[in-house]
Amino acid sequence: MKRLLIFACLALAAMAAPQQFQLNLDSVAAKASDHVDVSLNAATLQFAARFLDANDPDEAKVKKLIAGIEGIYVRHYKFKSAGAWSQADLEPVRAQLQGPGWSKIVGATSSEDGANTEVWLHIAGNKSIGVAILAAEPNSVTVVNIAGDIDLESLAKLGGHFGVPKVKPADKPKKEE
Amino acid sequence: MDWLEDELRRALAREAPPEGFAERVMARSARGPSGARRWLAAAAMVVVAAGAAGAWRQHQGYEAKREMMLALRLASAPVDRIQSEIRGITQ
Numbered sequence: 001m002k003r004l005l006i007f008a009c010l011a012l013a014a015m016a017a018p019q020q021f022q023l024n025l026d027s028v029a030a031k032a033s034d035h036v037d038v039s040l041n042a043a044t045l046q047f048a049a050r051f052l053d054a055n056d057p058d059e060a061k062v063k064k065l066i067a068g069i070e071g072i073y074v075r076h077y078k079f080k081s082a083g084a085w086s087q088a089d090l091e092p093v094r095a096q097l098q099g100p101g102w103s104k105i106v107g108a109t110s111s112e113d114g115a116n117t118e119v120w121l122h123i124a125g126n127k128s129i130g131v132a133i134l135a136a137e138p139n140s141v142t143v144v145n146i147a148g149d150i151d152l153e154s155l156a157k158l159g160g161h162f163g164v165p166k167v168k169p170a171d172k173p174k175k176e177e
Numbered sequence: 178m179d180w181l182e183d184e185l186r187r188a189l190a191r192e193a194p195p196e197g198f199a200e201r202v203m204a205r206s207a208r209g210p211s212g213a214r215r216w217l218a219a220a221a222m223v224v225v226a227a228g229a230a231g232a233w234r235q236h237q238g239y240e241a242k243r244e245m246m247l248a249l250r251l252a253s254a255p256v257d258r259i260q261s262e263i264r265g266i267t268q
Binding site for chain 1: 246258260
């Protein structure tokens with residue numbers, strides 16, 4: 001009975017937030033030399049937003065950007081040597097993105113540095129309710145899950161602000177899927 | 178100098194305390210601080226506690242903001258990269 005109750009709770013939680021997936025990247029983490037792990041739910045985001053300066057144009061943009069976000073979950077791993085991780089390590093995440101609602105909107109692979117970037121959207125009705133970003137480079141892996149509605153154009157525009165390095169034309173990946 | 182010595186001797190002469198002095202001191206110390214002082218101490222403690230809680234909350238807020246900015250930075254870089262690629266293809 002207790003097990004049934006736990007299962008029901010987990011099933012309900014999964015149904016409540018289909019745009020959120022498990023960032024089960026233990027095998028990647030085990031090989032990484034350095035990692036960043038950020039998990040912010042809606043309440044924490046709202047709390048953090050109160051400390052953004054509305055008079056600062058950049059911070060005002062961030063406030064607007066996060067207005068529709070219910071959660072942001074990031075795992076970023078760095079490796080000492082190239083090839084320390086394999087694509088198979090990302091399979092647990094990719095398998096979840098094969099589920100209903102998720103669709104890959106864009107993917108790019110660079111023949112120059114071997115970087116592979118994918119952006120997935122979780123669509124419900126005609127609205128985007130979640131985003132998944134997989135950025136895999138020989139020396140680093142970044143997996144991002146944003147629950148809620150976010151304007152990707154505005155997110156990209158954060159590049160060059162707050163210390164975000166703006167992608168230069170020379171850094172562009174070569175191949176588009 | 179005799180008059181000075183006499184004055185000093187008189188001023189510093191040992192004198193017995195007035196009747197009941199020790200009892201009055203003991204009774205006063207047993208009563209503890211007055212009600213007003215107790216309230217003042219409690220109010221000071223409340224002010225200090227509220228100030229500390231406010232400072233802690235502000236610290237947590239700035240920490241949450243820092244983490245949010247870090248998450249957005251990490252999310253922004255690949256999207257910016259892929260968008261630059263798309264822009265390069267379409268132009």
